[in-house]
Amino acid sequence: MADEVVFEYLHMEMISYLYRTAEKIEQDHCISKLESLGFRVGQSLSERFTKDSSRFKDELDTMKFICKDFWNSVYKKQVDNLRTNHQGVYVLQDNKFRFLTQISSGKQYMDAAPKYLAFPCGMIRGALSNLGINCVVTAEVSAMPACKFQIQIQRL
Amino acid sequence: MSRQSTRGGDPRKVNGELFTLTYGALVSQLLKDYEDDDEVNKQLEKMGYNIGVRLIEDFLARSNTGRCNDFRETADVIAKVGFKMYLGITPVVSNWSPAGDEFSLLIENNPLTDFVELPPGHSSLCFSNLLCGVLKAALEMVQMEVDVKFVQDQLKGDNITELRLKFLRRLEDAIPVGED
Numbered sequence: 001m002a003d004e005v006v007f008e009y010l011h012m013e014m015i016s017y018l019y020r021t022a023e024k025i026e027q028d029h030c031i032s033k034l035e036s037l038g039f040r041v042g043q044s045l046s047e048r049f050t051k052d053s054s055r056f057k058d059e060l061d062t063m064k065f066i067c068k069d070f071w072n073s074v075y076k077k078q079v080d081n082l083r084t085n086h087q088g089v090y091v092l093q094d095n096k097f098r099f100l101t102q103i104s105s106g107k108q109y110m111d112a113a114p115k116y117l118a119f120p121c122g123m124i125r126g127a128l129s130n131l132g133i134n135c136v137v138t139a140e141v142s143a144m145p146a147c148k149f150q151i152q153i154q155r156l
Numbered sequence: 157m158s159r160q161s162t163r164g165g166d167p168r169k170v171n172g173e174l175f176t177l178t179y180g181a182l183v184s185q186l187l188k189d190y191e192d193d194d195e196v197n198k199q200l201e202k203m204g205y206n207i208g209v210r211l212i213e214d215f216l217a218r219s220n221t222g223r224c225n226d227f228r229e230t231a232d233v234i235a236k237v238g239f240k241m242y243l244g245i246t247p248v249v250s251n252w253s254p255a256g257d258e259f260s261l262l263i264e265n266n267p268l269t270d271f272v273e274l275p276p277g278h279s280s281l282c283f284s285n286l287l288c289g290v291l292k293a294a295l296e297m298v299q300m301e302v303d304v305k306f307v308q309d310q311l312k313g314d315n316i317t318e319l320r321l322k323f324l325r326r327l328e329d330a331i332p333v334g335e336d
Contacts, residue, residue, distance in 0.1 A: 002175040003215050003242045004168050014182050016257070017203055021189065037181045044177050046269075073171045125252045126195060 004098075005075075011099065015115050031118045038122020039129070046127035049073055059153070062091050062131050070127055088153035091148070092124075100145035113141045126148060172244070178268040185284060200282070202291020215241070223298070228252075229325050231259050231299070234291070234321075243267050247319070263317040266310065271332040274311045282306050286290040287319065299327040 014037070018030045049069055056062045067079035071094075081093040099116045103109050117139035125137045134154040141147050186196045215221075219237050224230040231249045238281070240246050245267060251260040268284045285302040295302045301324040308318035 001166075001169045001172040004170045005211070005243075006242045007170045007178070010178060010182070013203045013207050014178075014207070017182075017199070027299045033185070035179075038183055040181045041174070041177045046172060067168055074174055075218050076170075081294075082307075125330050 008076070008102070011116075011119060014119070016149065019115070023144035027129075031114060034115070034118035035125070038119040039126035041119075041127025042123035042128075043130045044071065044126075045074070045123070046130045050131070055127040059133065060084070062128065062133060063092075063151070065123060066127060067092060070124075075124070085102075088155060090153075091149040092149040092151065094149070095146045097145050100141070100147060104144045107143055109144070110141065113144065113147075114139075115133065117141070121149065124151065160296040169244075172267055172270070178269060179268050179286070187281075189277075191282060193206055197282045197285045198282070200285035201289035201292075202292075204286035205293040206289075207286070208290035208293025211242070212288060212297040216296065221257070227259075229258060230239060230295070231261075231321070235261055236292075251318075251320075254275050257323040259321055260307070261321065262295075263319065269311055269317075272311060279312070281310050282309065284317070290319065291319075296327065301325050301327055 015030075015034065018033055019027065023076070029149060050065070053065075053069075054063060063082060064146050067082050071079050073078060075094075075098045077094075077096070077098075078094045080095045081091075082095070083091045097120075099114065103112065103116065121137040121139050121144065123155050125135060128137075128151070129134050136152045139147055140150065140151075183196070183200070187193075190196050190199065215238060219241065221233055221237060229321055235247045235249050239261075244263065245263065247261040247263045249259055250262055252258070266284055268287070272283060274281065275281065282305075284306065288306070291299060292305045294319060303322040303324055305320055306318070307320045308314035308316055310317045
């Protein structure tokens, strides 16, 4: 088991690597690259975390898994608030999101927030995709370290 | 090493699988970006270096270790305190050179390579090269210039993973790297 500091440094370094090596014009790609890295990690993680649990009843049940077990294993806490419009949109609110706590507690460095949230968004999307839910995950910050993840389920 | 999820465990630890998988995803991204093993090694070491520069501060603040008197003590601190604290393993220190300026860290189960299998055609890739950078930078910050490299790797079929550290010289008190 690794120490959280190591993981946080690795995450930061991953971001700075991508931005360091990308040309100015393609910096937009960095976010999607980070997201796809997270997707991969999330996919494998949900596989490992659910190997002993029974099948989820429905979509809401799966979301609860993300908010409780998944969040607990990854961030050592549960999601503080889960809301849904019952039409495929879920909002997960974390009042003290781990990747943001060291950065700021206010509005300073707001423009840096997207970089640090792309990987976590990807992780959620990856985890859900492996549980049979296709979705788009976006993050929204109004003041660090609180953060809202919006999950929009794609229905065919 | 325990493989359960970390629910209720030490609050300072993250799930080992999360760490391993993230590192793996990063390496495969680098392989995609460069398609050249040597360049990937270089990038990994560079990233490790950037991590090591910061990690040493966290380490000194948390572990209460003072200055080491000799390289043997340094070796012990790295293996028994550093590795233990950050990766949860304790490598064996061995193969001292007669002059006492070179030793090996024998790592039995490298947490960075938990689910990893190297596909063929990557014989010069050092999967865990990040560690070299971390050690080099961390020691540099305490005025020791050290050469670190992998000489054996379980991923390549060796029995054990061996990390060789060679003391090069003591750095005089100078401006830290990057602040000139």
